[in-house]
Amino acid sequence: EIAMSCCKSERKAKDTVDDENVHKMVQDYYGKQLQSSKDLKTNACTSSGRPHDIILNALKEVPQPIKDRYYGCGSPLPFGIDGLHVLDLGSGSGRDCYVASKLVGEDGFVTGIDMTDEQLDLANSHIEEYTKTLGYEKPNIKFVKGYIEFLDKAGIESNSQDLVISNCVINLSPAKTRVVQEVYRVLKEGGEFYFSDVYCDRRIPSELRSHEILYGECLSGALYVEDFKRICHKAGFADPRIVSRSPIDVNDPELKELLGNCQFFSITFRLFKLPSLETVCEDYGQFAMYRGEISGHTHNYPLDDHHLFITNKPMLVCGNTAAMLSETWLAKNFHVDGFRDVHYGPFDCGGNSVEGPNTGKVVTATSSGGTSS
Template structure:
């Protein structure tokens, strides 16, 4: 049995049999705070059957905006909590596909389709759950350039072959499509002896990506600019596990990427200006692209070439007016956050700091 198969079997056992619910987790790494969700998402969460939410193991809220009519893929959907939130947001004309490798979790997700569709008032199901592995999305039938959005909630860390995961994500995304995911990241590389520990693996710690290796991985795949939406430190709250991991620091990050072929590895200045039109229904007053780009409705904002592409050449384009193009280059773009954003220091988040 190869290492990937061994890893999958360990995780199937952990999530299928050892964990009976969120209460059985040994750390707080896979416990997201529902109050960190936007109000409109919390309202949907309140409609979801408790049997689904009681076995939720996410570390964030990777639910994007402007989803009406979209095709969305949820990697590692588990019992389907986020998938059902997405199903409500895409509407009856949209589609959500959830992929998971654990049969026990998929049984819960699939079994609640009729009741959840009734709660949403949909005449036909707009959601489909499939067994599969996130390193191989071809086997469950996810075609090239077929998805508007891909999300994942604390699952990519579980894969032993993360480059394969990201290759598959960018294969299935449409040009201009969005990847939004929450996951556990580490401040240093995880030592080899810890990587195979079944508890650390199941608790989303031993597979956490070192943030700089994540940046290098994306750059190697041709996507040099990712955006950070939120970051929060993870406190393990388990003395035995804390002793195992030593001084390694972990964070829960929510990250946004786009399948765009014109992104540069640093922010470049082309004199472009972006204006948010206030037309995303959930956010009439502002649109938060990342941790230091909050677009106020109607207010012109100077942006680098990468940011201009993200709000112009994606599904968000209908909600923005962008002035200027890339015909004239003015040098590097100063994208340092202001003192009123996230502090005086710039934390690098891919191409745009």
């Protein structure tokens, strides 16, 4: 945006619909108007690549009605989460909760929160059946009614969750900043927010934000990705990492004309609640080695879109990455050497820009410093 001042370029975009109307609009769209993912007018809410075999195998055991009413835009579930307490924001039909229920095992627990009665009724109706399918003695999954902006009112306590997931939901919230703040509150220190959502390559014009179909299709509520990163920083998530990104096609002629040059992406982020993280990657001469013990990642582990750790190979990492691998639920899967007593300057972690082409290129940390392709 040429000749725009710094202050203006960073101003917060305002929604043109109030919170109550947005909630009612979303409840009606997902509770009554949509009966299956086939009713969607774009692929924004269902845009994702082929799920990992572990997810596909888990999905085979999920009741079909749960899968039929699924509107997610990715697969926001990391592997190796056995025993963790997981919270799913805007759980909808409960599909991701059901899959997570299997991944965390009987020692873990999954909570889904949603504001739509129709979806909650569906999600709750299959818990007993699914518990028997998995062979568990008792359910390790529950669904509660509430708003993702007010997790406290739904009984979600501070520092109670190891992992928070969300699938194409935050863009539907009229109070996105509060959602991220609430996630930070309920996470334990070292916990993670791992989620997929829809983002735009620019700020969406205010006149489009009240368009009911565009909002329900996860488009007009999408944030400019750099604005979202600013929200993360303010909430305490100092180093947002992108795991994957894919373009979203808008094929409906009328909607395409309304959106003009706006380009949308389905992006999976991971955010760690770690006070030690810095806003810029710094070099402390630290090394990390992946042990190769996470299911589905025998030979390597992709921390994000530009950190691929080869099993049993020591790799030079920045201070933030070292913290993510040694001070979170991932710690048991990595060996990290070095401390922050000596600083060697900035560390180039690389990474792809959301505005650029999605090449799928993965960059690995190397023992010679910096990154290489």
